[in-house]
Amino acid sequence: MMEFNESIAKELLNSLALVLKTAQIHHIDNMAVTNSIEKFLSILRGHFQSEEVKIEIIGDYFYINDNRIRYTSEYIFNYDFLMREMRRIKLGTLIFHGDISFDDMRNLTIGILSAGLSEDPFNTLMNAMKEIENVEVMELKKVKEDETRLEKKEIIKRTYSSTVLLSKDVFNKLKAGERANLKKAKRVIGTVVDQIIEDETMLIGMTTIKDYDEYTYYHSVNVSILSVALGHRIGLPKKALSRLGLAALFHDIGKIDIPLEVLNKPTDFTEEEWRIVKEHPQNGATLLLNLRTIDELTISLIIPAFEHHLNYDLTGYPSIRSRLELDLFSRIIAIADQYDAMTSARVYSRVPMSPEMALSTMMERSGKQLDPTLLKVFINMVGVYPIGSLVMLDTKELGLVFENNPNPEFIERPRVLIIIDSSGHQVKGRVVDLMERDENGSFKRTIVKTLDPNKYGINLAEYIL
Ligand SMILES: [Fe+2]
Ligand SMILES: [Fe+2]
Incomplete structure (x- = not known):
């Protein structure tokens, strides 16, 4: 079997989405549709050759030939579209056997479109499939999650991806010396704030990406979300939360001038490189100072950009002479920043810390580097078992903490993504709720202990993405 190439698989999905998108707008024999079908077929033929290609929806993800496809910001809207369309007609699996002709693909497209208009979508599609030789379809397996939950998840996912796109846009614009669109930034962060106020758990869950x-x-996006959530927990009003979110989004803006080879360096920095990296707080502050007229908002962005590597006890960098206390936003952002940095891989070769390890490292810094009160609130927020923790259950299953329990009384009973079943076999994403009880009324599953994922060779990102 050919080695699996994720970027080609992503392109394949994207081009399938484009086939359906164009066919929804144009006549099936319109050039735009014909071209997109050709494009899809050329990827299929060129890279998968005569191999069978299986595109499947499991839970919230696409799998191609049993490989989970990670979400990528550039394709995310097309993936969402494809996911929605396939779910709508209950299409869970598409298998392309060997050589697919143009007519097969054209007929499949017609079949999918007419299914979308039918009362009984999947059977309509099945009927259309009689004409098509080398393609097989299977019905979507029932997912346990209910519709409203899924819908909410989609909304959260979209917020997250638009915030990533925004951050990319702002960084690139400023790097090119252009003006960044602060109005748009305000709007996007406004949505983040609204969603955190409504229900923080899902958006915090997204920061494991x-x-x-x-x-x-x-x-930058993760730090922004975590900061807003922490700010909300300590009761900051909405307007302050928006500012905090923006400030957090821009906290590392001074890094735009650091060459990527330095930022992404897998080995330790040289003294000279350190000197450059340590300049980013001043550079960020200067950049923001020149960005727009000085008003209250600008000031609330500048201070954290300058102070976020200064510690609670005023050590850290840049070195300052003042004896004043650090700004509240700076103290919040410093906590979110350290947590996200520690739990991220940053560079390909680095192994990220487990959330639990990161929190205990941060605990050691309480009162010295980090504000002790804020840190307590933060730890409470990301949970006794932070999202992404690897846990062992009393059923001998291993799982990843997927979502905190919204009821604070049962914080030790989150929802868990099972990755290894009780007989030690790896299993694909099934989420269980530790609130579930058996017929006698006792809890079906309970966390026994947390484990270090690195010891088990488990790559958290692979599961959560
Ligand atoms: Fe920084
Ligand atoms: Fe940072």
């Missing part, structure tokens, strides 16, 4: 290729963008 770390991407080493685009580390700085994702990191």
Whole structure:
């Protein structure tokens, strides 16, 4: 079997989405549709050759030939579209056997479109499939999650991806010396704030997404979400939360001038490189100072950019003479920043710390580097078992903490993604709720202990993404 190539698999999914998108807008024989079908077929033929290609939806993810496809910011809207369309007609699996002709693909597209308009979508599709030789379809397996939950998840996912796109845009614009669109930034962060106020758990869950290729963008978004959530927990009003979110998004903006080879360096920095890296707080502050007229908002962005590597006890960098206390936003952002940085891989070769380890490292810094009160609130927020922790259950199953229990009384009973079953076999994403009880009324599963994922050779990102 050919080695699996993830980037080609992503392109394949994207081009399938484009086939359906164009066919929804144009006549099936319109050039735009014909071209997108050709494009899809050329990827299929060129890279998968005569191999069978299976595209499957399991839970919230696409799998191609049993490989989970990670979400990528550039394709995320097309993936969402494809996921929605396939779910709508109950299409869970598509298998392409060997050589697919243009007509097969054209007929499949027609079948999918007419299924979308039918009362009985999957059977309509099955009927259309009689004409098509080398393609097989299977019905979507029932997912346990109910519709409203899924819908909510989609919304959260979209917020997260638009925030990543925003952060990418702002960084690149400023790097090119262009003006960044602060209005848009305000709007996007406004949505983040609204969603945190409504229900923080899902958005916090999204911050387990770390991407080493685009580390700085994702990191800025994660720090922004975690900061807003922490700010909300300590009762900051909405307007302050928006400012805090923006300040956190821009906290590392001074890094735009550091060459990527330095930022993504897998080995330790040289003295000279350290000197450059340590300049990013001043550079960030200067950049923001020149960005727009000085008003209250600008000031609330500048201070954390300057102070986020200063410690609670005023050690850290840049070195300052003042004896004043650090700004509240700076203290919040410092906590979110350290947590996200420690739990991220940052560079390909580095192994990230487990959330639990990161929190205990931060505990050691309480009162010295980090504000002790804020840290307590933060630890409470990310949970006794932070999202992403590897846990062993009393059923001998191993799982990853997927979502905190919204009821604070049962904080030790989160929802867990089972990755190894009780007989030690690896299993694919099944989420269980530790609140579930058996017929006698006792809990079906309970966490026995947490484990270090690195010891078990488990790559958290692989499961959570
Ligand atoms: Fe920084
Ligand atoms: Fe940072």
